[in-house]
Amino acid sequence: MTLTHLNARGEAHMVDVADKQETRREATASGRIHMLPQTLALLVEGGLPKGDVLATARIAGIQAAKRTPELIPLCHALALSKVTVDFDLDHDNACVKVKATCRLNGRTGVEMEALTAVSVACLTLYDMCKAVDKGMTIDAIQLEEKSGGRSGDFSRASERAALPTESPAVSDESGVSDATVTASKAGDVPSVRVRFLAELRERVGQESLTVPVASLANADILSVKRALRERDDRYAALDEPRILMAHNQTLASDATRVEAGDEVAFFPPVTGG
Amino acid sequence: MTWEVRVQEPAFDVGIEQARWFGTRHDVGAIVSFTGLVRDFNERPDVEALTLEHFPGMTEKALADIARQASERWQLEGIGIIHRVGRLLPGDVIVLVSVASAHRRDAFEACDFVMDYLKTRAPFWKKEHTASGDYWVSERQSDRDDADRWEQQ
Numbered sequence: 001m002t003l004t005h006l007n008a009r010g011e012a013h014m015v016d017v018a019d020k021q022e023t024r025r026e027a028t029a030s031g032r033i034h035m036l037p038q039t040l041a042l043l044v045e046g047g048l049p050k051g052d053v054l055a056t057a058r059i060a061g062i063q064a065a066k067r068t069p070e071l072i073p074l075c076h077a078l079a080l081s082k083v084t085v086d087f088d089l090d091h092d093n094a095c096v097k098v099k100a101t102c103r104l105n106g107r108t109g110v111e112m113e114a115l116t117a118v119s120v121a122c123l124t125l126y127d128m129c130k131a132v133d134k135g136m137t138i139d140a141i142q143l144e145e146k147s148g149g150r151s152g153d154f155s156r157a158s159e160r161a162a163l164p165t166e167s168p169a170v171s172d173e174s175g176v177s178d179a180t181v182t183a184s185k186a187g188d189v190p191s192v193r194v195r196f197l198a199e200l201r202e203r204v205g206q207e208s209l210t211v212p213v214a215s216l217a218n219a220d221i222l223s224v225k226r227a228l229r230e231r232d233d234r235y236a237a238l239d240e241p242r243i244l245m246a247h248n249q250t251l252a253s254d255a256t257r258v259e260a261g262d263e264v265a266f267f268p269p270v271t272g273g
Numbered sequence: 274m275t276w277e278v279r280v281q282e283p284a285f286d287v288g289i290e291q292a293r294w295f296g297t298r299h300d301v302g303a304i305v306s307f308t309g310l311v312r313d314f315n316e317r318p319d320v321e322a323l324t325l326e327h328f329p330g331m332t333e334k335a336l337a338d339i340a341r342q343a344s345e346r347w348q349l350e351g352i353g354i355i356h357r358v359g360r361l362l363p364g365d366v367i368v369l370v371s372v373a374s375a376h377r378r379d380a381f382e383a384c385d386f387v388m389d390y391l392k393t394r395a396p397f398w399k400k401e402h403t404a405s406g407d408y409w410v411s412e413r414q415s416d417r418d419d420a421d422r423w424e425q426q
Binding site for chain 2: 038199
């Protein structure tokens with residue numbers, strides 16, 4: 001196996017594809033953006049300030065696929081015959097799954113186009129929703145399938161079944177074996193998401209972070225405070241009696257139980273009205 | 274009972290909102306509205322602007338819960354709450370609470386209650402911008418005392 005974008009001297013070069021046979025090429029890539037459940041609810045209702053989120057992200061993904069060679073240095077400009085971008089709203093895991101498929105009859109593969117479409121669609125989802133949720137994360141951007149061309153066909157599901165011990169960067173798509181699902185769960189550290197608001201956010205100098213459940217002495221908010229205190233002295237501010245806390249957006253106390261996937265917010269007394 | 278809670282950046286017209294909520298109702302005998310405005314003096318003189326922050330999701334839930342509590346304590350036909358966030362200037366409307374009832378006493382008391390609870394329980398924070406610098410507004414004991422009045426009844 002060699003890296004085709006390096007020449008004999010190890011320098012980057014664009015592969016000459018003039019003599020390659022034209023074949024039908026197709027590639028599918030996927031990715032995810034995780035957000036707060038209420039952000040996803042707003043997205044579904046169309047209640048976000050920038051308007052129709054999914055339609056905008058779809059156009060962004062299609063446009064990005066067409067402009068891939070402007071972004072990836074050694075990528076050929078291709079006349080794509082088809083680009084689709086689809087979204088799957090996963091309410092159980094509070095995320096949007098993005099899937100892009102690119103196709104053409106040509107001499108090079110279209111996996112970079114599919115991966116770029118997914119990446120830019122995810123970035124556009126972030127841009128469209130960031131007014132209400134700045135802690136969103138994008139992950140698991142990956143090639144799912146590729147067909148046509150000399151390097152042969154690729155399918156993540158079958159690849160994983162053949163190599164069950166490989167690193168756990170696998171998708172959540174249905175149809176994967178039990179072994180890959182287990183590996184995927186082991187890859188994500190079960191954590192509690194912590195947010196800081198208003199004056200407290202400015203004092204600790206950050207908006208959000210995650211605390212692994214495994215690092216908690218007990219599964220309660222007091223232990224979350226202790227774990228943060230051990231990380232850095234600036235989190236001593238959380239122990240001030242005036243600081244309030246919310247568990248999944250309901251006012252809570254030190255004794256409130258937490259589990260993986262929960263959100264804990266800390267903030268000063270309120271001053272609205 | 275009809276009710277609505279909204280948190281938004283844009284300015285709004287108090288009269289239009291109130292007409293939209295209760296304009297077609299013939300069972301409403303009284304509407305009491307509170308409109309909160311940005312003052313140009315507070316902890317320091319010469320307040321030039323203020324920035325209001327909220328906790329998206331939780332703030333809306335808290336406002337809805339306050340409206341629900343008011344409707345359980347008094348005989349009401351409707352409650353509307355709009356609270357603005359973002360950067361506001363002296364004279365701008367910050368908040369509107371409108372309470373509709375068949376009779377005035379319920380409307381007066383419920384409106385007072387909603388504002389007291391909003392000021393002490395809904396996650397909003399004000400940062401004031403003055404000629405001598407910016408600062409986060411401190412909570413007031415008097416606001417807490419006002420809200421406590423309703424607990425004792």
